[in-house]
Amino acid sequence: METRYSFGGDEHIFVEVDHEMSLDAFFKALSITGAIAEKKIAGVTEICPANASFQVKFDPDVIAPEAMMAELKALESRAADAPKRITTRIVEVPVYYRDPWTHETLMRFRERHQDPDGTDLDYAARINGFDSVEAFIEAHHSNPWFVSMVGFVSGLPFLYQLVDRERQLQVPKYLRPRTDTPKLTVGYGGCFGCVYSVRGAGGYQMFGITPMPIFDPTQTISYMKDFMVFFRPGDIVKWNPIDRAEHDRIEAAVKAGTWSPKIAEVEFDLAAFNADIDGTNKRLMEALNDA
């Protein structure tokens, strides 16, 4: 893992902690961005952590770019020694796989896809070596996921599967991005899952939809009254497969203000996870079940 620094014009520094994705790179980026926030460096206007990199926006009239760069490099060595452990929350997110809305959309954009004769799930199952779509869906929701970045558009979480690399599902993005994606589509591209927080363009494969809104600019939904964005980096997600009836029930209950997601507070320790992945995940899911 080698950290690479670059200026993004005269107002940003882009820091690639590693060129490939890993939880080690994510935790290092999280530690450094935490240290930057804590230091309250005059001139820093935005700190944006990402999957295996991060970005700082600064005002070069307040701090010279070279001085800003030196500050970040000094913080990197400090962050390397920080324990890779966080107190976070695990959230159960219902998913209606093979729903009619993403199906309609994926058929509409079929000519932009690697497999114009199938569906996104057929394709993803096949290239990942599964005998059936059912088995692929099972692999998608049987273990938890980690929110390794929030962004792209309003409150969209990027999710990284908490399994060893051999078991991680990977799918390419669409050959050409779509101009439309249903709101709350559960997508997948590269090694990242996502939930499209709003309707719009997108290039990820579409597997299903959740009835759980995750961005609410009106701040009227019961679990987003405090803030309009639900997810934060470090959150853990457990997909819960549901059918159409359950989807519609939850959707109505969200509107009525009577539904909120199941959430439990948990500790996540990267060393413990690396030592025993299945045991750690079992413990995380038990905490959720007890919530």
Next chain:
Amino acid sequence: MTLEIVKPGLLTTIQDLGRPGYFHLGIPIGGAMDRLALIAANRLVGNDEGAAALEAVFIGPQIVFGRDATVAVTGAEMPVMIDGEEKPGWTALAVKAGQVLSFGYLKDGARIYIAVSGGIATPPQLGSRSTYAIGALGGVDGRAVAAGDVLPLGDSAGAAEGRSVSATLRRRPGAPARLRVLPGLYWHRITEESQANFFADTWMVAAEADRMGYRFKGGRPLEFVPRDPPFGAGSDPSNIVDGCYPYGSIQVPGGTEPIVLHRDAVSGGGYFMIGTIISADMDLIGQLQPNVKVNFEEVDMPAALAARHERATLVDQIRAETA
């Protein structure tokens, strides 16, 4: 205390200087594409520089004033009409309640800014009135203005009629437009020949050019330095492990058509970037029409900071003229 939208034009949005602080959640800074023009318009009518005004692209709106006010139109060159009579741009104009502001055909540039004394007083969200339609934030119920919308105005005595910003202070992109770039980010991912070609070629603004980003076409495709795709990035050589995108950064999906991210940018994604437009030239991009020619010019950090200083001096000169 209001103004009413009779015709919205093509896409007219309420914009101020934006909502910094939420990019890490995918909510962009937003605000006026041409900040210099917004500041000038606000100063001409006696507003705070960051008051909310209307930004109209390509086609001007038609609006009727609900009270006496001072209005100023800056940015692109587009004939300004009050009750059908042509008036000068970049100038404080007095209007009476019931008078109609309308516009002729666009002559140069892409976006006009219409500031009204008191500023537009729609409710701010996350500290800004700027319209960010994708996130349904700001504007009128999170959207662009529509015919029949009645917009509230802040209280103001209005400024004196007639003062204006000199023609020499109205910055224009030129033809071909020159956009200065600080190479960096994933610059090393393309060959030296492609690096040279990028600056040697003349590019054209493509049809996909909006508040999120401007796409360019016409230059030679970029060649990549060979590599094994890193885990999680995707197999295309233009893919990276999804990371943050700086404002002004130039991503090149598939190595073919560069896209410069602007005020309503997506905050991150999986395409590599070759560098970033310097802060001083971001306003100019907002005045580019599709099909105009653009040259990208390589600069280093000292040159970027010198250009930033020059732009700040220009703002000071506008302030002095409108004090």
